[in-house]
Amino acid sequence: MIAIHSVQITPEILKLIASIDEFKGAWHALGALAPDRLSALRRTAIIESVGASARIEGNRLSNREVERLLSTPRIKSCSTPDKQEVVGYAEVMKRVLSSWQDLALTEHQIKQLHRDLLTHSEKDAWHRGNYKTSKNGVAACGEDGKPLAVVFETASPFDTPRLLAELVMWFNEERDAARFHPLLLIGIWGAVFLAIHPFQDGNGRLSRVLTTLLLLQAGYAHVPYSSLESVIEQSKEAYYLALRQTQATIRTESPNWQPWLLFFLRALAEQVRRLQRKVEHEKAVLAALPELSLQIVEFAREHGRITMGDAIRLTAGNRNTLKQHFRVLVGRGHLLQHGAGRGVWYEFA
Incomplete structure (x- = not known):
């Protein structure tokens, strides 16, 4: 059984949990935006999230792509493994x-999510939805997407x-x-x-998908509106270091949960x-x-970019009027001109 009692509740852990829960409680007020904005x-x-999670594993697609x-x-007609x-x-x-x-969090559901995660991936057709059949140590990926040294060894196929x-x-x-705070449970689950x-x-x-699922089920309703994967991507070295430090002790009588829990809670706080x-x-x-400027900004945010033609079709506005709105939006830093x-x-912007 998992030795959660070896978790040391430090002042920093308490502070991080308190700040995250404070935001959780205030989300309905803080998130009082129009439905289209949300x-x-x-x-x-x-x-x-999609872009960052893929790049953590070596994918090269940018958010714009x-x-x-x-x-x-x-x-569904994806032509490359990265796109799949x-x-x-x-x-x-x-x-x-x-x-x-x-x-529900069951073995069957986890296998289904894994199958669906790889449903478009041709190279993974042979194993999706099934437990591993050979060893698969965790390796960090470099900037070129290629695996570096193995970060840690994982469970054997027999024990999995x-x-x-x-x-x-x-x-x-x-x-x-409910003996322990849900954030501690979810953090330990991930490790x-x-x-x-x-x-x-x-x-x-899959671990990041499941983390989102468990956070939502624990009442953290703000999770869909801010990318946790993006936070992890930008601190990837710390991510692998924390995993390695905690993983090395997981199967001992007193696991050292601190490195991973601190990383996890700091990421949630960010x-x-x-x-x-x-x-x-x-x-x-x-x-x-x-209102006209809001429509322009909203379109640009949803689609990444906007042209004058887009704005005319969107608002039915006069070209000269729209030019003035674009000048103001660029001047105030809401849009970047190319x-x-x-x-x-x-x-x-």
Whole structure:
């Protein structure tokens, strides 16, 4: 059984949990934005999450490329492994965000999510939805996407079914008993899941999907509006270091949970800070901009860019009037201008 009693509740851990829970409690007030604004925040967060989670594992697609791919009607006809992975992650994440209340944490459900995660990946067709059959140590990826040295060894294929069954049973029992704070349980779940590495490939991506699922089920309703994966990507070295330090002790009588829990809670706190800044920015935009400018900014944020032609079709506004709105938006830093003349386009800042 998992030795959660060896967790040391330090002042920093208490402070981090308190700050995250304070935001959790205030989210309904902080998130009092118009539905279309919340929808746009969520769409942006999904794109950031999909792109970041894929790049952590060595994928090379940028957020802009991810956005274009997910906006393409025939996304199922993906031509490269990178695109196949991205589409699978996006579909599973959207399913979790829309149906988290109905997704029980069971071995069967985890296998289903893994199968769906890799459903478009041709190279993974032979193992998706099934436990691994050979060793798969965790390796960090460099800037070129190629694996570096092995970060840590994982559970053997023989031990994997038993260990994952024990992990699922432990988590559900502890969640029902409510003896420990849910953020501690979810953090430890993630560390142990990655130490087992139950599938041949896709474990890192699946662990992040499951973390989002468990956070939503624990009442952290703000999670869909700010990308945790993006936070992890920007602190990837610390991510692998914390995993290695904790993983080396997981199977001892007194595991050292501190490195991983501190990384996990700090990442959640940064996720909250980023969302706070986004909400403040949204409210400032709402308060300061006229309706025509708001429509322009909203389109640019949802689609990544906007042209004069887009703006005319969107607003039915006069070209000269729209030019003035674009000048003001660029001057205030809401949009970035690229090109000139007929080729000019604007990017959401």
